[in-house]
Amino acid sequence: MEREQGVATLTHIVVLPVPMQGHINPMLQFSKRLASKGLKVTLLTTSSIIKSMKGQASSITIEPIADDTGDIETAETMEAYVDRFKVMFSRSLGDLIEKNKSYGYTTKLVVYDCILLGTLDVARQHGVGGAPFITQSCTIAAIYHHLYQGRIRIPLEEPAVSLPSLPLLRIDDMPSFISQPELYPALLRLCVDDFRNFHEVNWVFCNSFDKLEEEVVSWLSTQWPITNIGPTIPSMYLDKRLKDDKNYDLNVFKPNVDACMKWLDSKEIGTVVYVSFGSLATLGEEQMEELAWALKRSNSYFLWVVRETETKKLPINFLEETSERGMVVTWCPQLEVLAHKAVGCFMTHGGWNSTLEALSLGVPVVSMPQWSDQATNSKFLMDVWKVGIRVKVDEKGIVTREEIELCIKEVMGERGTEIKGNAMKWKKLAREALDEGGSSDKNIDDFVAKIVHT
Structure with a gap:
């Protein structure tokens, strides 16, 4: 040897x-x-x-x-x-x-x-x-x-x-x-x-x-x-x-490690929706607004990564109105967050790295693909690996607040038990x-x- x-x-x-x-x-x-x-x-x-x-x-x-x-x-x-x-x-x-x-x-x-x-x-x-x-x-x-x-x-x-x-x-x-x-x-x-x-x-x-x-x-x-x-x-x-x-x-953004983890530590098991669309995806102002109010209406805790260049798209008074249930940061340590017991759902663009991280850490997903391979990954997340739900886009190309709220509640609610079981199966196989x-x-x-x- x-x-x-x-x-x-x-x-x-x-x-x-x-x-x-x-x-x-x-x-x-x-x-x-x-x-x-x-x-x-x-x-x-x-x-x-x-x-x-x-x-x-x-x-x-x-x-x-x-x-x-x-x-x-x-x-x-x-x-x-x-x-x-x-x-x-x-x-x-x-x-x-x-x-x-x-x-x-x-x-x-x-x-x-x-x-x-x-x-x-x-x-x-x-x-x-x-x-x-x-x-x-x-x-x-x-x-x-x-x-x-x-x-x-x-x-x-x-x-x-x-x-x-x-x-x-x-x-x-x-x-x-x-x-x-x-x-x-x-x-x-x-x-x-x-x-x-x-x-x-x-x-x-x-x-x-x-x-x-x-x-x-x-x-x-x-x-x-x-x-x-x-x-x-x-x-x-x-x-x-x-x-x-x-x-x-490598991290081209400075993560808010301590703030994110301290906030998650204060939450109960499986009660937080983690929202991140990666380092490249950009949402239009209307889509940003729909997502923001969907998170508020979901009645779940949420940790939302909004890049510094995107924060101007947040609705007026959104941060103040959601301060008790939500936290918005410009970046955070995604692996640590997904591995945290408080996270019950990952709302993602469905990029391949994020997809593998969700599967490897056993986290159910709500997928909102933007471009490139993300639609195909989302198809597999929902219909093949059965670890989440893909949102539906309306005739204007927008995912409405009602649709996002419905998907979050489905994954965080009763159906979430079955989805979580599938996610844990893939976590075990990834490790093996x-x-x-x-x-x-x-x-x-x-x-x-x-x-x-x-």
């Missing part, structure tokens, strides 16, 4: 995420898992992101890519940003390989965010292999693969889509890049082009676990080497085998996947064994 560990520590892996919090967090957590198995892992990201990190990921090395790629949020197009990022990465990768070679480390592989097109070609130019990392679900990967293969035609003409290994999907269950292609043509191309070289690699990593998406994983394994390694949640919330892995090491001998743990072990001896 000691000899194997010695060989492993001389094997170097580079991890390259898109420099956005929702993409970095899962790849950073995967990096920690690889390091715990004995590999030397370097995560490459921009210096501006590194400044936002807490510096607690001591098991891995974090190196900067030059920041003259600009800010991803202000780039003229995502495609242009990816092209610039590729140039800077190529230079950084070459320097990193040479530096590690001088220390006796052999760089074997670049694990890269799958939307960073061309990374595999860059890695090969430096004599290194590549493996894409999918930060969304296997289901979303399968849908885009079907589109790439021509099994889905855009614009969608039928009211529902039937695809191998997937439930019948209505148009509004599909990713918004497909259901509304005229709004996101560049992002759709980026997602579909991901798959052009998946058949050329030995691993396609995905932030999921086998039992969560059994049928689609079985089907995908006939297309390319899908390898589930998730859920990529800090170890203390799952198997507890990684010491000091208590949180994500990453515990010793679990499906994701074995996949990671198999990968380490093979990469060390290639």
